Amino acid sequence: xxxxxxxxxxxxxxxxxxxxxxxxxxxxxxxxxxxxxxxxxxxxxxxxxxxxxxxxxxxxxxxxxxxxxxxxxxxxxxxxxxxxxxxxxxxxxxxxxxxxxxxxxxxxxxxxxxxxxxxxxxxxxxxxxxxxxxxxxxxxxxxxxxxxxxxxxxxxxxxxxxxxxxxxxxxxxxxxxxxxxxxxxxxxxxxxxxxxxxxxxxxxxxxxxxxxxxxxxxxxxxxxxxxxxxxxxxxxxxxxxxxxxxxxxxxxxxxxxxxxxxxxxxxxxxxxxxxxxxxxxxxxxxxxxxxxxxxxxxxxxxxxxxxxxxxxxxxxxxxxxxxxxxxxxxxxxxxxxxxxxxxxxxxxxxxxxxxxxxxxxxxxxxxxxxxxxxxxxxxxxxxxxxxxxxxxxxxxxxxxxxxxxxxxxxxxxxxxxxxxxxxxxxxxxxxxxxxxxxxxxxxxxxxxxxxxxxxxxxxxxxxxxxxxxxxxxxxxxxxxxxxxxxxxxxxx
Amino acid sequence: xxxxxxxxxxxxxxxxxxxxxxxxxxxxxxxxxxxxxxxxxxxxxxxxxxxxxxxxxxxxxxxxxxxxxxxxxxxxxxxxxxxxxxxxxxxxxxxxxxxxxxxxxxxxxxxxxxxxxxxxxxxxxxxxxxxxxxxxxxxxxxxxxxxxxxxxxxxxxxxxxxxxxxxxxxxxxxxxxxxxxxxxxxxxxxxxxxxxxxxxxxxxxxxxxxxxxxxxxxxxxxxxxxxxxxxxxxxxxxxxxxxxxxxxx
Numbered sequence: 001x002x003x004x005x006x007x008x009x010x011x012x013x014x015x016x017x018x019x020x021x022x023x024x025x026x027x028x029x030x031x032x033x034x035x036x037x038x039x040x041x042x043x044x045x046x047x048x049x050x051x052x053x054x055x056x057x058x059x060x061x062x063x064x065x066x067x068x069x070x071x072x073x074x075x076x077x078x079x080x081x082x083x084x085x086x087x088x089x090x091x092x093x094x095x096x097x098x099x100x101x102x103x104x105x106x107x108x109x110x111x112x113x114x115x116x117x118x119x120x121x122x123x124x125x126x127x128x129x130x131x132x133x134x135x136x137x138x139x140x141x142x143x144x145x146x147x148x149x150x151x152x153x154x155x156x157x158x159x160x161x162x163x164x165x166x167x168x169x170x171x172x173x174x175x176x177x178x179x180x181x182x183x184x185x186x187x188x189x190x191x192x193x194x195x196x197x198x199x200x201x202x203x204x205x206x207x208x209x210x211x212x213x214x215x216x217x218x219x220x221x222x223x224x225x226x227x228x229x230x231x232x233x234x235x236x237x238x239x240x241x242x243x244x245x246x247x248x249x250x251x252x253x254x255x256x257x258x259x260x261x262x263x264x265x266x267x268x269x270x271x272x273x274x275x276x277x278x279x280x281x282x283x284x285x286x287x288x289x290x291x292x293x294x295x296x297x298x299x300x301x302x303x304x305x306x307x308x309x310x311x312x313x314x315x316x317x318x319x320x321x322x323x324x325x326x327x328x329x330x331x332x333x334x335x336x337x338x339x340x341x342x343x344x345x346x347x348x349x350x351x352x353x354x355x356x357x358x359x360x361x362x363x364x365x366x367x368x369x370x371x372x373x374x375x376x377x378x379x380x381x382x383x384x385x386x387x388x389x390x391x392x393x394x395x396x397x398x399x400x401x402x403x404x405x406x407x408x409x410x411x412x413x414x415x416x417x418x419x420x421x422x423x424x425x426x427x428x429x430x431x432x433x434x435x436x437x438x439x440x441x442x443x444x445x446x447x448x449x450x451x452x453x454x455x456x457x458x459x460x461x462x463x464x465x466x467x468x469x470x471x472x473x474x475x476x477x478x479x480x481x482x483x484x485x486x487x488x489x490x491x492x
Numbered sequence: 493x494x495x496x497x498x499x500x501x502x503x504x505x506x507x508x509x510x511x512x513x514x515x516x517x518x519x520x521x522x523x524x525x526x527x528x529x530x531x532x533x534x535x536x537x538x539x540x541x542x543x544x545x546x547x548x549x550x551x552x553x554x555x556x557x558x559x560x561x562x563x564x565x566x567x568x569x570x571x572x573x574x575x576x577x578x579x580x581x582x583x584x585x586x587x588x589x590x591x592x593x594x595x596x597x598x599x600x601x602x603x604x605x606x607x608x609x610x611x612x613x614x615x616x617x618x619x620x621x622x623x624x625x626x627x628x629x630x631x632x633x634x635x636x637x638x639x640x641x642x643x644x645x646x647x648x649x650x651x652x653x654x655x656x657x658x659x660x661x662x663x664x665x666x667x668x669x670x671x672x673x674x675x676x677x678x679x680x681x682x683x684x685x686x687x688x689x690x691x692x693x694x695x696x697x698x699x700x701x702x703x704x705x706x707x708x709x710x711x712x713x714x715x716x717x718x719x720x721x722x723x724x725x726x727x728x729x730x731x732x733x734x735x736x737x738x739x740x741x
Contacts, residue, residue, distance in 0.1 A: 146619075171666065172669070186544070187698060271522065277725070280561075280562070280722070
């Protein structure tokens with residue numbers, strides 16, 4: 001257990017209770033906690049009213065089910081954590097890019113998002129190079145071949161084999177965190193819902209829960225149940241879409257076709273609830289904006305039943321086809337040890353055998369009262385990541401249908417009072433890609449003074465880079481899809 | 493093999509009849525094109541414009557290009573002066589046509605005869621995602637699934653701008669994507685089209701006014717078709733593309 005302020009998920013506390021340590025003690029405390037099994041959920045800089053930039057770390061202790069917040073005194077540089085704690089690597093790059101606080105000894109202090117106010121042009125940097133006569137470099141992006149988001153991938157290859165992959169993002173940077181400061185205002189919830197458009201519910205919920213914690217107003221049980229239905233529907237739609245796309249990447253067209261359509265069916269079920277296929281305009285601080293009557297709930301449940309049958313018939317073809325399993329198995333391996341060191345989250349971590357799920361470990365909202373089994377696998381390859389997705393689809397279907405049949409009665413929404421001044425709230429949800437973490441800090445006037453968003457992709461992009469080592473470069477699309485990470489959620 | 497065939501049989505034929513048959517069913521809570529009746533507005537009522545997240549409402553007009561279709565204005569209006577209909581047809585050819593006043597609306601017209609001859613039966617598009625949230629991309633991708641089967645209209649997304657007849661742009665054009673967007677545009681051989689999909693690509697969407705973005709692609713590219721929505725329903729996008737090509741309307 002770190003020596004920080006202990007919070008439950010979705011809880012707020014006065015900022016003054018966060019212990020602020022000298023840089024060396026802070027480092028010692030964070031390394032100690034990570035060594036004892038905690039994960040770095042967030043680590044960021046914040047400009048202090050008295051001048052200087054302080055650091056704040058949020059450590060998740062999954063075994064104890066608590067979060068620990070601790071800070072470091074302002075300093076222009078400090079001894080980097082990364083050499084002893086690889087999961088800090090991007091956080092430290094981000095702190096350096098945003099505030100110029102220099103982590104001494106960081107092995108790869110490159111830009112993260114290339115904010116336009118700074119001199120560097122997006123994607124222009126020294127890439128890691130492998131030297132040798134037969135080594136060549138392959139550059140891909142930012143504009144890719146399909147209808148997908150922009151990012152740059154730089155491969156170092158010997159023949160067809162990838163020796164190293166470096167991923168350079170930032171193209172989708174649109175200033176969302178910065179725009180949330182000074183709020184909440186009428187645009188805030190829309191910014192939260194579009195942090196990653198395919199994780200509207202995951203991010204929307206994290207934002208609403210942070211506001212509720214700071215305003216000391218919990219959403220009513222019926223709202224929490226409807227949020228959970230929407231979150232599981234979001235997971236189902238994205239996972240089934242990914243299973244179809246994985247089939248497409250190995251040229252197995254039947255499952256690709258069926259799952260592409262089924263994904264649309266799942267989105268349409270979400271739209272029955274709120275009018276939007278992505279769950280927009282459903283979650284609002286204090287509760288939800290749409291209700292279900294018994295008839296609509298029954299219809300959604302029935303459609304999910306049909307969906308489940310059709311999805312099983314489409315997806316089970318994958319496991320029965322040797323041409324598919326032969327391509328999935330032992331492709332894009334990530335070891336359990338690397339997974340822990342990098343702090344991977346979500347299905348990517350669970351596919352390595354790490355039993356980790358915010359819904360169980362740091363339960364929020366409805367998941368404090370209702371359990372959903374955690375789905376994991378042990379192989380750490382594309383097959384494992386596909387299996388975990390399919391297991392999760394089935395469990396989410398069952399969970400959502402049970403909820404639809406037993407929605408608690410009562411109000412939908414509660415007024416959220418003004419946010420308490422100088423408080424800190426940590427809010428985590430388990431989005432379909434993994435842990436979504438929002439940290440909100442209010443200023444003396446009760447406005448948002450700092451707002452940190454950590455999309456699961458922030459933890460996981462490096463996992464993809466590692467998975468590619470020693471692979472054929474032609475397996476990149478397959479490996480990439482098996483992680484299916486967000487560019488916009490990373491770029492913010 | 494038998495199992496694959498049996499599954500194929502069970503999954504059935506799923507491509508929709510539209511546009512020859514009825515349009516697919518939209519959800520009951522779908523928010524389509526709003527209508528505005530300024531005559532109902534009470535003097536000095538700040539109602540709708542004070543809740544709109546993007547400032548899409550002012551002076552008795554609603555700019556569909558900026559609208560996020562959140563419904564906050566309709567919920568805030570005691571006089572029902574703003575209401576969202578279930579009308580999915582919203583695509584327009586000119587930016588100014590996106591201004592909603594009353595319940596009239598000028599839908600997109602087809603390309604002129606020469607362009608129609610070129611693109612009407614075969615349109616290859618290069619998609620550029622320029623700073624949005626990936627929801628527009630996701631619902632553009634849906635058009636490629638078997639339910640919608642965009643390919644049956646001769647419309648296809650291609651991997652290279654050199655193979656394309658135009659761009660389909662999503663996102664507000666982040667400063668970090670500006671150069672890549674312009675290079676992709678230059679790489680498309682003329683004559684070429686631009687389709688702006690979603691409130692970001694039209695007017696910046698929820699990021700409107702951020703210094704990191706350019707509030708849409710209209711500043712850089714000559715847009716031929718504007719498709720409003722956040723994100724637009726696939727049916728709205730398909731309707732727009734088919735109107736542009738003179739296939740419906």
